[in-house]
Amino acid sequence: MKKLVLLFMTFLSLVSFGKVEKLYVGTNAEFYPFEYLEDGKIVGFDAELIEAIGKKLNKEIIWKNMAFDGLLPALQSKKIDVIIAGMTATPERKKFVNFSDPYFVSNQMIIINTTDEKSKDITSYESLPNHSVGVVLGYTGDVAVSKLENIDVQRFNGASEAIMSLISKKVQAVVIDSEPAKNYVKNNKGLKLISTDIAKEEYSIAVSKENKKLAEDINSAYKELVNDGTFEKLITKYFK
Ligand code: GLN
Numbered sequence: 001m002k003k004l005v006l007l008f009m010t011f012l013s014l015v016s017f018g019k020v021e022k023l024y025v026g027t028n029a030e031f032y033p034f035e036y037l038e039d040g041k042i043v044g045f046d047a048e049l050i051e052a053i054g055k056k057l058n059k060e061i062i063w064k065n066m067a068f069d070g071l072l073p074a075l076q077s078k079k080i081d082v083i084i085a086g087m088t089a090t091p092e093r094k095k096f097v098n099f100s101d102p103y104f105v106s107n108q109m110i111i112i113n114t115t116d117e118k119s120k121d122i123t124s125y126e127s128l129p130n131h132s133v134g135v136v137l138g139y140t141g142d143v144a145v146s147k148l149e150n151i152d153v154q155r156f157n158g159a160s161e162a163i164m165s166l167i168s169k170k171v172q173a174v175v176i177d178s179e180p181a182k183n184y185v186k187n188n189k190g191l192k193l194i195s196t197d198i199a200k201e202e203y204s205i206a207v208s209k210e211n212k213k214l215a216e217d218i219n220s221a222y223k224e225l226v227n228d229g230t231f232e233k234l235i236t237k238y239f240k
Pocket of ligand 1: 028085087136141201
């Protein structure tokens with residue numbers, strides 16, 4: 001009998017208190033090695049980081065994969081609770097959402113096609129004008145390149161589309177974040193990396209301005225992961 005009562009109480013507590021809340025997480029899984037698809041599943045550095053944060057907060061992660069420029073509107077209209085997408089915490093975006101403490105420093109890089117004569121004179125950010133340059137719509141690379149004059153900016157929905165266009169010589173350069181850039185160059189013969197002097201960027205997790213508690217919870221879970229060594233293990237796994 002005692003056992004039965006105990007079982008019943010455990011059941012009750014599970015139903016009423018132990019309910020795992022869902023955390024809807026938006027990303028654009030085309031940003032290696034932060035988020036990408038493997039057998040249809042979203043994996044990568046960001047994916048593991050938010051899964052670990054979810055565990056600390058006792059929340060189940062429900063992924064929503066979408067175009068990068070759809071992420072902020074989805075957060076504002078509450079279709080998702082957070083964004084983790086290698087997203088740079090820019091002053092412009094800070095007007096609309098709250099960002100967590102930064103978790104990664106990055107910068108923009110140029111990729112050129114060495115088999116394209118018209119690509120070869122691109123040696124810096126300043127030498128991009130008078131060329132067709134591919135960027136991903138709404139990325140910080142788009143913002144940086146769009147500031148230049150006399151430039152033909154071609155905006156793509158995803159990084160791999162921009163790279164395809166570079167390989168087929170429709171654009172003479174692509175400007176994207178350093179880590180995915182390194183990966184595209186490693187995997188495509190003839191492509192070459194050029195550094196830029198564009199300011200460094202910091203990636204953060206975005207949360208709705210109305211959801212202050214969630215932002216605080218994410219920050220404390222993140223701090224715990226830094227302190228218990230989980231974060232460093234992830235850095236080593238993906239970047240060292
Ligand atoms: N860091 C860039 C930005 O925030 C690109 C992010 C991404 O492609 N996922 O715009």
